[in-house]
Amino acid sequence: MMTNEEWAAGQRALLSEKVAQLTNGQKRKYAVRFLDSSLLFVPDRKKLEGAGLEAFRREAEGVVAALPDGAVDNKGEKAYLKVIAAYKRMLVKQHKIVANGHYMTVWMPLGIAMGLPFGVVFKNIALGLPIGMATGSAIAGFLNARAKSQGLIVPE
Numbered sequence: 518m519m520t521n522e523e524w525a526a527g528q529r530a531l532l533s534e535k536v537a538q539l540t541n542g543q544k545r546k547y548a549v550r551f552l553d554s555s556l557l558f559v560p561d562r563k564k565l566e567g568a569g570l571e572a573f574r575r576e577a578e579g580v581v582a583a584l585p586d587g588a589v590d591n592k593g594e595k596a597y598l599k600v601i602a603a604y605k606r607m608l609v610k611q612h613k614i615v616a617n618g619h620y621m622t623v624w625m626p627l628g629i630a631m632g633l634p635f636g637v638v639f640k641n642i643a644l645g646l647p648i649g650m651a652t653g654s655a656i657a658g659f660l661n662a663r664a665k666s667q668g669l670i671v672p673e
Contacts, residue, residue: 521565524574525557528581532556538587548601550673551616552580555608558671563612573612580604614669620657628653 519527536549544550556577559565565573583600585593608614632649636642664670 521557521560521570525560528556528577529553532581532584535581535584535586539585543585547584547597548605548616549584551671552577552584552601552604554673555614555671556581559608559612559614562614562668576604576607608671614671615664617670617673618661620660620664621654624657624660625650625653628656 532549532553536544539547539549559573559577560570563569580600583597585597589597605616605619609619628651629646629649631652632645632647633642634645635648636645639645661670
């Protein structure tokens with residue numbers, strides 16, 4: 518059986534071949550750095566073995582295979598973005614591993630949504646939005662700090 522390092526090296530080589538044709542904007546949009554870092558980080562951090570390791574490898578190989586190389590039409594781009602989103606959801610649900618800033622993207626809109634009713638109650642929506650943003654930022658900051666201290670954020 519192939520070690521995690523050997524498998525990750527093979528996947529990273531395939532990834533770098535595909536990425537060679539992409540622009541920096543496309544690399545950012547396609548979360549290439551996150552994908553590259555997660556290939557070695559997740560199996561080592563979570564000490565995956567057996568069926569769990571094979572399931573992770575299959576999922577990661579599917580994402581690397583789906584990565585567009587070079588010019589891609591809108592359909593292909595949307596299909597890949599769905600695949601990478603599913604990969605990130607899998608990491609969060611099964612392994613509790615997140616990308617840096619994950620909690621901010623989740624809690625900032627929720628905080629704003631919680632702040633709007635305060636603005637309506639006080640008849641000043643301009644007051645409710647900052648309250649919601651502060652609440653969302655505080656919750657996200659706490660969760661991000663906790664995940665970082667536990668080593669659950671994929672380094673990029």
